[in-house]
Amino acid sequence: MRIGVILRPALVLLLLALVLKPAWFAPVFAPLVPEGTPVIYARSSLLSLSLSHLGLVAAATTAATLVAVTLAILVTRQAGEAFRPLSRTITNLGQTFPPVAVLALAVPALGFGAGPTLVALFLYGLLPIFENAVTGLSTLPPTTMEAARGIGLNRWQRLVQVEVPLALPVMLTGIRLSVVISLGTATIGSTVAARTLGEVIIAGLLTSNTAYVVQGGLIVGLFAVLIYDALVQLEAHLVRRAGG
Amino acid sequence: MSPPGLLFATLGLAALAAPFMTLAANRIVAGEGVMAWAVTAPAVTLPGVAVVMAGLLLGLPSEWSRLRFAGSVLGLSGLLWLLMQGAPRLLEGAGDYARVSPAIGFWCLLVILMLLMADSLARMAPGPLARGALLAAVMGALALILWSGVLSQLSILQEYASRKAAFADAVLRHLALAFGSLATAAAIGFPLGILCHRQIRLRGTILPVLSFFQTIPSLAMFGLMIPMLGWVGDRVPGAQAIGIAGIGFAPAFLALVLYSLLPVVGNTVTGLASAPPAALEAARGMGMTPRQRLLRVELPLGLPVILTGLRVVLVQNVGLAVIAGLIGGGGFGTFVFQGLNQTATDLILLGALPTVALAVASAVMMDILVELARPRSGRAG
Amino acid sequence: MIEIDQITKTYNGVSVVDAVTMTVETGTITVIVGTSGSGKTTLLRMINRLEEPSSGEVRINGESTRATKPHLLRRRIGYAIQGHGLFPHHTVARNIGAVPKLLNWPKDRIRTRVDELLALFSMDPEQFRDRFPAELSGGQQQRVGVARALASRPDLLLMDEPFGALDPIIRARAQDDLRRIQKALGSTIMLVTHDMEEAIRLGDRVAVMDSGRLVQHGTPAEIIAHPATTFVADMVGDVERPLRLLSLVPLSEVVEDGAATGDGLPADASLRDALSSCLWTGRTAVPVERDGAVIGRVTLDAIRARAELRA
Numbered sequence: 031m032r033i034g035v036i037l038r039p040a041l042v043l044l045l046l047a048l049v050l051k052p053a054w055f056a057p058v059f060a061p062l063v064p065e066g067t068p069v070i071y072a073r074s075s076l077l078s079l080s081l082s083h084l085g086l087v088a089a090a091t092t093a094a095t096l097v098a099v100t101l102a103i104l105v106t107r108q109a110g111e112a113f114r115p116l117s118r119t120i121t122n123l124g125q126t127f128p129p130v131a132v133l134a135l136a137v138p139a140l141g142f143g144a145g146p147t148l149v150a151l152f153l154y155g156l157l158p159i160f161e162n163a164v165t166g167l168s169t170l171p172p173t174t175m176e177a178a179r180g181i182g183l184n185r186w187q188r189l190v191q192v193e194v195p196l197a198l199p200v201m202l203t204g205i206r207l208s209v210v211i212s213l214g215t216a217t218i219g220s221t222v223a224a225r226t227l228g229e230v231i232i233a234g235l236l237t238s239n240t241a242y243v244v245q246g247g248l249i250v251g252l253f254a255v256l257i258y259d260a261l262v263q264l265e266a267h268l269v270r271r272a273g274g
Numbered sequence: 275m276s277p278p279g280l281l282f283a284t285l286g287l288a289a290l291a292a293p294f295m296t297l298a299a300n301r302i303v304a305g306e307g308v309m310a311w312a313v314t315a316p317a318v319t320l321p322g323v324a325v326v327m328a329g330l331l332l333g334l335p336s337e338w339s340r341l342r343f344a345g346s347v348l349g350l351s352g353l354l355w356l357l358m359q360g361a362p363r364l365l366e367g368a369g370d371y372a373r374v375s376p377a378i379g380f381w382c383l384l385v386i387l388m389l390l391m392a393d394s395l396a397r398m399a400p401g402p403l404a405r406g407a408l409l410a411a412v413m414g415a416l417a418l419i420l421w422s423g424v425l426s427q428l429s430i431l432q433e434y435a436s437r438k439a440a441f442a443d444a445v446l447r448h449l450a451l452a453f454g455s456l457a458t459a460a461a462i463g464f465p466l467g468i469l470c471h472r473q474i475r476l477r478g479t480i481l482p483v484l485s486f487f488q489t490i491p492s493l494a495m496f497g498l499m500i501p502m503l504g505w506v507g508d509r510v511p512g513a514q515a516i517g518i519a520g521i522g523f524a525p526a527f528l529a530l531v532l533y534s535l536l537p538v539v540g541n542t543v544t545g546l547a548s549a550p551p552a553a554l555e556a557a558r559g560m561g562m563t564p565r566q567r568l569l570r571v572e573l574p575l576g577l578p579v580i581l582t583g584l585r586v587v588l589v590q591n592v593g594l595a596v597i598a599g600l601i602g603g604g605g606f607g608t609f610v611f612q613g614l615n616q617t618a619t620d621l622i623l624l625g626a627l628p629t630v631a632l633a634v635a636s637a638v639m640m641d642i643l644v645e646l647a648r649p650r651s652g653r654a655g
Numbered sequence: 656m657i658e659i660d661q662i663t664k665t666y667n668g669v670s671v672v673d674a675v676t677m678t679v680e681t682g683t684i685t686v687i688v689g690t691s692g693s694g695k696t697t698l699l700r701m702i703n704r705l706e707e708p709s710s711g712e713v714r715i716n717g718e719s720t721r722a723t724k725p726h727l728l729r730r731r732i733g734y735a736i737q738g739h740g741l742f743p744h745h746t747v748a749r750n751i752g753a754v755p756k757l758l759n760w761p762k763d764r765i766r767t768r769v770d771e772l773l774a775l776f777s778m779d780p781e782q783f784r785d786r787f788p789a790e791l792s793g794g795q796q797q798r799v800g801v802a803r804a805l806a807s808r809p810d811l812l813l814m815d816e817p818f819g820a821l822d823p824i825i826r827a828r829a830q831d832d833l834r835r836i837q838k839a840l841g842s843t844i845m846l847v848t849h850d851m852e853e854a855i856r857l858g859d860r861v862a863v864m865d866s867g868r869l870v871q872h873g874t875p876a877e878i879i880a881h882p883a884t885t886f887v888a889d890m891v892g893d894v895e896r897p898l899r900l901l902s903l904v905p906l907s908e909v910v911e912d913g914a915a916t917g918d919g920l921p922a923d924a925s926l927r928d929a930l931s932s933c934l935w936t937g938r939t940a941v942p943v944e945r946d947g948a949v950i951g952r953v954t955l956d957a958i959r960a961r962a963e964l965r966a
Contacts, residue, residue: 062501112277112336115396116389123392126637128593130492131626134610138619139378214491218597221614231497235600240501247494258489556740559705559813560754560803561729574744649744649787 038259045252049076052245059241069241071230076249083226084253086144086219087212090151095205098156102163103189114164121161129154129215137222147219147226154215155208162204166197199268206261213254227253276336278393286330286349286386290323292379294356297364300371301429301618307377313360322359325352326383333390339397346391353383354419361427373429375620402645409638416631429620430627440608441624447523447604448632451595455527456588459534466535467542467580468568477543484536492597495532499525500601526603530594534587541583545576577647585640592633596625656681657702657811657843662711664697671697673867674711679860681716684837684844686854688890689864695847698864699813702845703732715810730757733804733812737819739796741788747773747799748784754807772802775836794825801833805842814846818853830857851890855879855899863887875903897962901926904961906943906953915940915952922950926961929953 047054052070059069104110105117132154136146170193178192220228227250234242293307310326311319329349333342357376364374376384400408425431434441470477487495503525507514549572557567573580599607606625613621657679664672672694679685689695700706702713704725713720720728733754741750749756751772752765760768770780776798788796797817804812817833818826834857837844848854854861855875862872863886871883879899882888891899906929907922919942920929932941933955940954 116278116393119392119396120389123634123637126589126633127630128596128633130593130596130607130610131629131633134596134614134622134626135630137614137622142617210489214493217491217493221600221611228493231493232600234497235500240504243497243500247490247497250494251490251498254489254491254494255486550740550743552736552738552740553742554740555705555736556734556800556803557742559703559729559734559736559740561726561731561757563726566757571742575742 034259038256041252041256045249045256048245048249048252049080052076055245059245062240062244067237067239067241071233071242071245073233074225074229076227076230079225079227079229080249080253082224083213083216083228083250086148086151086216086224086226087209090148090155090212090216091205091209094152094155094208095159097152098159098204099163099201101156102160102167103194106164106167117160117164121157124154124157125161127154129211130218133215133218133222142223144219144224146222147216147224150219151212151215155212158207158211159201159204162207163197163201166200167193169200170196199265202261202265202268206258206265209261210254210258213250213257217250275334276342279333279336279342279390282333282386282390282393283330286383287327289379289382289386290326292382293377294379295360295364296375296377297368298373298375298429299369301373301433301620302616305373305375305377308360308364310356310379313356314363318359319356322352322356325349325355328352329387330390333394339394342394343391343398346387346394349383349387349390353380353387354424356380357428358424361425365427373432373620374427375429402642405638406642409635409642413635430623433618433620433624437609437624444604444606444608444625445628447598448592448595448606448629451523451526451530451598451603451605452588452591452632452636455530455534455591455595456584458527458531459538459587460584462531463535463538464542464580467539468546470539470543471546471572481536481540481543484539487532488536492529492533492594493600495529496526496597496601496603499529503528521602523598523603525601526595526598526605529597530591533594534591537583537586537590541579541586542576545579545583546572547576548579549575574649578644581640581644581647585637585644588636588640589633592629592636596629599625656716657845658714658717659698659702660712660714662698662701662708662713664694664701664706665709670867672701672708675864675867675869677862677869677872679843679845681843682841683859684834684846684857685860685862686858687845687847687862687864688849688851688854690849690890692866693864694867695849695864696815699815699845699847702811703729703734703813705729730754730807731810733807733809735801735804735812735814735817737816739788739800739820741796741800741803743788746785746787747791750788750799751803751806753803754809758807760807768806772806775839776802776832793821794829797821797825797829798832801836805836805840808840810843812842812844814844816848817846819848826853833857851892852899855903863890876900879903898927898930901930901958901962907945909953909957909961910943910951911954911957913940913952913954915942915954917941919944919949920953921945926953926958930955930958933958 056069063069101117105113129150133147133150136150136153140146140149174192174196175188178188183191216224216226217228217231220226220232227246230246231243231250234240234244234246290310294310295308295313296305297308298305310323313319326349329345329347329352332345332348335341357380361374365372395408419425420431426435466480470480490498500521504521507524546568553571553575554567557571562570595603595605596607596610597603598605599609599611606629609621609625610629611625613619613623613625659675659677659679661674661676662672663670663674675694675698677685687695687698697706701708702720704720715732723731742753745753748766748769751769752760755765755768769784773780773783778795778798783791783795783799788799791799797820801814801817804814818829821829830853833844836842846857855878858875860872861875861878863870863878863883865884865886871878871887878887879891879896882891902925904926905923906920906926909926910922915938917936917938918932920932922943922945929941933939939956940952942949943951943953
């Protein structure tokens with residue numbers, strides 16, 4: 031825990047420097063490439079790539095969260111009961127589909143660019159959020175639910191005031207899983223011409239420029255680790271608040 | 275009336291109104307859609323379409339799961355019939371480079387009918403052995419269809435025909451990557467998990483480090499392996515001789531192993547901790563040594579959870595091994611990324627479809643193993 | 656004979672068990688009773704060295720427990736705990752045969768022993784041998800737990816709140832069973848409980864622990880009649896002391912000649928049962944029976960005489 035207090039801000043600073051002032055790192059990466067080759071990726075600004083990358087993930091995750099939570103609420107109601115086994119099958123089977131394959135399969139249907147990436151991120155992001163939301167909503171303490179009925183809350187009030195708030199930490203876990211997968215899949219999205227940080231790595235792989243690969247890998251890796259960590263902290267905060 | 279059945283029937287009928295197959299002048303250009311009833315003479319297509327519709331309608335009654343299952347099989351055979359009758363007919367006189375492939379309508383119907391099959395199976399709740407038999411039957415049917423050559427005129431199989439050797443190579447390489455990294459991760463992960471189970475302090479250090487690895491996006495991880503292994507390959511004598519180099523198999527393999535460690539170690543720790551404390555206390559009280567407690571109580575009780583970890587790893591690695599195609603590691607990814615580069619849809623499918631099939635088959639197989647490992651008492655109650 | 660000699664356990668400078676000395680005769684049941692935190696469980700766990708004593712020693716038949724490796728020592732000592740601790744993935748037979756297997760008994764000998772024990776605990780071997788713990792009732796699980804502890808004919812049986820998880824009716828039956836089986840096998844048993852009722856009902860000797868110290872060790876009658884400290888008196892409960900005393904005396908001790916009306920009681924029932932029967936049916940005496948034949952009666956006056964403390 032105590033290491034985190036120092037490490038976290040240090041990593042944030044490192045990430046900001048890598049994205050905003052890439053030129054600072056030229057001496058660090060220089061030994062990785064033969065002399066004369068470019069060390070710092072300059073074909074487009076790392077800041078704009080980062081924003082585009084994060085924007086794709088944010089848009090896909092927001093849409094996936096809205097749809098997945100709505101579906102989860104529907105199948106945990108009496109009326110949606112008949113779809114429960116089917117939804118479980120779809121989430122189980124769907125999650126065995128490799129994210130890269132989903133991305134690749136989106137291309138024939140949607141062409142190249144941000145479109146197929148967004149759709150692949152959205153579709154794949156749905157599954158963990160939906161699965162966790164269903165778990166959260168269907169494992170509420172029965173006594174609490176009984177009490178909520180007992181004090182006269184109607185179905186809508188129970189859902190909004192009791193069920194969703196109690197299931198929130200579990201749902202957030204699903205969102206976190208989904209974000210981590212999306213960050214990774216968006217990186218590969220640059221192979222289908224989406225503008226993401228993967229572009230830097232791919233450019234490095236295509237031109238055998240190890241400096242690009244390391245630069246891109248570091249930035250993407252740091253984003254993923256820091257975002258993951260922030261979401262973990264948020265969950266822990268919510269759980270603490272719910273617990274005491 | 276089964277609500278999902280109704281949904282499937284509605285969607286399925288809508289999908290029948292979408293192009294069923296595409297005819298293109300060559301393998302790159304976009305083709306023209308052909309409706310299901312127009313792929314060949316109506317005398318042949320109409321019975322096929324009727325069979326597909328009948329299959330969808332059999333999915334409607336909610337009580338008879340066997341009937342719904344039969345409906346899905348019927349519908350799928352209808353699809354196969356239309357495909358194998360349509361392909362040669364459409365190619366007739368269309369030119370030497372012409373390609374036919376299944377179109378959006380076919381894929382939607384395929385997914386819908388497979389969901390109908392899955393939904394009816396979920397209600398029948400077959401045991402592990404029945405599921406194994408079913409998996410074998412599906413694989414066998416698929417192999418028979420491909421081997422018989424009835425679909426060989428489809429574009430994707432033409433891509434295959436011109437790459438037979440490369441495909442066989444990719445299969446072996448993909449399996450080596452996925453299963454080899456699984457075996458390596460298990461060989462490292464089990465002892466590490468047992469150690470973490472015994473020592474809480476170690477657990478507190480190892481598990482966060484492993485979950486850190488798990489968080490790093492796959493492309494970054496594969497990329498970062500390149501300079502590291504390149505360095506090792508250059509500096510350590512003999513390393514290159516055994517295949518350790520910056521690009522190719524080694525970095526892909528190492529990246530997969532790193533990704534696999536968290537599920538293996540984490541689930542080993544969870545599994546070993548799942549033995550009831552009272553049973554462990556009793557085991558200690560009756561004079562079992564730590565080793566006996568591990569082998570006779572903790573491991574057998576934790577086996578389902580440990581195997582679940584291996585399932586996660588296997589499915590994950592089958593998918594991630596695709597990325598190896600980007601760094602010269604081989605496998606199905608080679609076709610996927612070649613296809614993306616050439617905008618050749620069928621080549622993409624030639625890489626992606628076997629990956630998906632392998633991932634799903636691995637998941638089903640591992641689920642069966644997990645269930646068999648569960649102690650009888652647990653299954654009864 | 657088990658000799659516990661000045662045994663002490665300290666955690667971070669605090670004595671959880673403080674210089675306890677006591678002797679347990681072979682073939683008897685000693686019940687260690689105390690509130691939670693009194694050190695009774697720690698005392699028990701030091702006997703089979705699940706906890707190592709800070710000082711002092713335990714001798715079983717004259718031999719120090721330190722002379723044997725802990726896991727080998729434990730194979731000679733039966734151990735039954737609250738919530739039974741059965742292995743959920745093993746059948747009843749494998750559970751009961753666990754220690755004999757550790758001791759490398761031949762298969763057929765283990766099998767015979769398992770059937771013998773199941774029969775002893777009134778469970779049909781044919782029916783129960785191959786069941787899993789999850790398929791048994793709570794009372795059956797507990798019996799299998801005790802049978803497992805007895806399987807290798809241990810020198811000593813340690814029991815830590817063995818009946819704690821059972822409901823009152825099943826618990827009473829389990830206690831009677833234990834008494835009967837202990838008599839039949841002549842086992843030496845040390846049992847820990849927080850329930851004085853259970854201690855009085857089961858124990859040949861009762862040891863009362865308070866804050867790590869052994870405050871009184873004697874027969875149930877002595878404990879009830881002459882509590883050594885106010886703590887012991889509190890545990891016994893002043894109001895119920897006469898009733899507890901009566902529960903220790905069988906009718907056969909006070910039976911007298913004479914007639915009485917109404918339903919009779921068996922000679923091994925306690926005076927407490929007789930008193931209860933008198934009050935309930937408004938009689939002043941109840942007939943006493945042995946093997947179905949009336950052998951005399953017990954009167955309210957006789958009961959009253961035994962309930963008064965002979966200080």
